[in-house]
Amino acid sequence: MKNNAPTFAFIGKPNNGKSSMISALTFDDRIEVSKSVGTTKKALQYSYYYKQKVVCNFFDTPGFEQAKKIVAFIKEQRSEYFGHGVLDAFISQYSEDAGMQKDIEIIRAVLASDFIVFVIDVSQRYNQNVIGYEFEILQFLKKPVLILLNKIQKQDYTQEWQEALHKYKLTNIHPINPLNSSYENIDTIYKNLYTVDATLQQKQFLDELLHLHRVHYQEKKSLSAKEIAGMIVEILQFESVMQFKEKEVDETLKERALKKYQNGIYEIEKNGKNVVEKIWGYYQIKVLDERAEIDAKESVNLGLTKNRLAIIGAGVGAIGSGAAVAPIALFDGGISTAVAATVGGLIGAKSAYVIGEKFASYIISKHKIIHKMDAKNYNATFVLLKRSLEHLYRLIKHGHANREVIVIPKNPDSWHFGTEWSFQRDEEKKIAAFHKSIVKDENTKKVEKELCQFIENVIDREIK
Ligand SMILES: Nc1nc2c(ncn2[C@@H]2O[C@H](COP(=O)(O)OP(=O)(O)OP(=O)(O)O)[C@@H](O)[C@H]2O)c(=O)[nH]1
Numbered sequence: 001m002k003n004n005a006p007t008f009a010f011i012g013k014p015n016n017g018k019s020s021m022i023s024a025l026t027f028d029d030r031i032e033v034s035k036s037v038g039t040t041k042k043a044l045q046y047s048y049y050y051k052q053k054v055v056c057n058f059f060d061t062p063g064f065e066q067a068k069k070i071v072a073f074i075k076e077q078r079s080e081y082f083g084h085g086v087l088d089a090f091i092s093q094y095s096e097d098a099g100m101q102k103d104i105e106i107i108r109a110v111l112a113s114d115f116i117v118f119v120i121d122v123s124q125r126y127n128q129n130v131i132g133y134e135f136e137i138l139q140f141l142k143k144p145v146l147i148l149l150n151k152i153q154k155q156d157y158t159q160e161w162q163e164a165l166h167k168y169k170l171t172n173i174h175p176i177n178p179l180n181s182s183y184e185n186i187d188t189i190y191k192n193l194y195t196v197d198a199t200l201q202q203k204q205f206l207d208e209l210l211h212l213h214r215v216h217y218q219e220k221k222s223l224s225a226k227e228i229a230g231m232i233v234e235i236l237q238f239e240s241v242m243q244f245k246e247k248e249v250d251e252t253l254k255e256r257a258l259k260k261y262q263n264g265i266y267e268i269e270k271n272g273k274n275v276v277e278k279i280w281g282y283y284q285i286k287v288l289d290e291r292a293e294i295d296a297k298e299s300v301n302l303g304l305t306k307n308r309l310a311i312i313g314a315g316v317g318a319i320g321s322g323a324a325v326a327p328i329a330l331f332d333g334g335i336s337t338a339v340a341a342t343v344g345g346l347i348g349a350k351s352a353y354v355i356g357e358k359f360a361s362y363i364i365s366k367h368k369i370i371h372k373m374d375a376k377n378y379n380a381t382f383v384l385l386k387r388s389l390e391h392l393y394r395l396i397k398h399g400h401a402n403r404e405v406i407v408i409p410k411n412p413d414s415w416h417f418g419t420e421w422s423f424q425r426d427e428e429k430k431i432a433a434f435h436k437s438i439v440k441d442e443n444t445k446k447v448e449k450e451l452c453q454f455i456e457n458v459i460d461r462e463i464k
């Protein structure tokens, strides 16, 4: 390990949640975690990075297999050696012994670390015969030890464990659920690490760690806002052109052109979401794609009502009747799309067809069917914003140790930014104005910046 950052060695019995903790603390879902016992086969090092710099290091380890032998060795030989020297002697003595390699690796990790974190699954009973030797090793180490109690449930053995730990003078104990590793949870773990009896230099490390964790969190929010703003600009300016040779435009052609537009928008949205997932350290998480099933009517609920749209429209500039005030549904399931029916109003159009009742429209111009967003259909931006915020909210709340699929339910009634949630009144007007300027490509760079700041403010206020 060639960095000066503080190092934590995670030890504890197999399947007690060590790798889950490290996954949560490094904000990385690529660390192997599983239901089966013995997932982590050997000591591995992970680091928490900020701006490509290591903030701290973690050794993930399997459980000790030979704790009894180690303790016996320490007791017999400790008088011969100074401090941890007896552990080096243990390593030398057993370096050729195949059955000892796993434990030797753990000892090496422990010796190379500034802090020891011992993880305990309190849904299991305390059994001195099973774990007592490990506690003796911890006592011997004389390094700051933090005990994390994991798998807390309604009926668990926390009490029993607390009493046992106190007998071994292991008193720095904190309950934690890595599966629920929101920002506050992780901040709490880092704060708890801070309370360990550390040297001045170690405390300075931890100070820096806590500081960087907070700065990093803000930065991830800013980067997400930037990505979402960029994605919205791209969608609002997206033009889908379908060439055709036929003389007449029939239903099949119309459907194909619409599908192409919808897919184009969907791809932009999906790419944006992927980038946001990476910003938050989700590399392998699956977000359930309900595109094929989602009901257009439900997506409509993410926009504004006819009434609100009309009120806002009055404040934003001229607003047409009909389609411009109709709530729209966006980008789901190929059921509907969002180009308003501004007949003949778009990009040199010669004619326009209203399809999907009042939801979508396109223009036909010289053997081309062209789809593009309408400047007056503000609801498109409302829907996009709410969908992006919901996705972000679910990512942030999910936690890196949680490997279950993130399901954004079909019905936005149960969303955080769903049917029940609305932007503030003055914000609605701003969104409509952003929408209009972006579609018309007026001052887009400046507007994108403002939109980005706007999104960041909403995230700061709404996602804690
Ligand atoms: N209910 C519950 N399950 C948890 C908690 N923490 C971890 N788990 C689950 O426990 C299992 C084991 O977690 P791991 O992180 O792989 O445990 P480990 O200690 O690294 O296991 P080994 O690598 O086998 O030594 C996984 O299925 C986790 O999802 C928790 O706080 N509550």
Ligand SMILES: [Mg+2]
Pocket (backbone or CB within 6 Å): 018, 019, 020, 032, 033, 039, 040, 060, 061
């Ligand atoms: Mg593991």
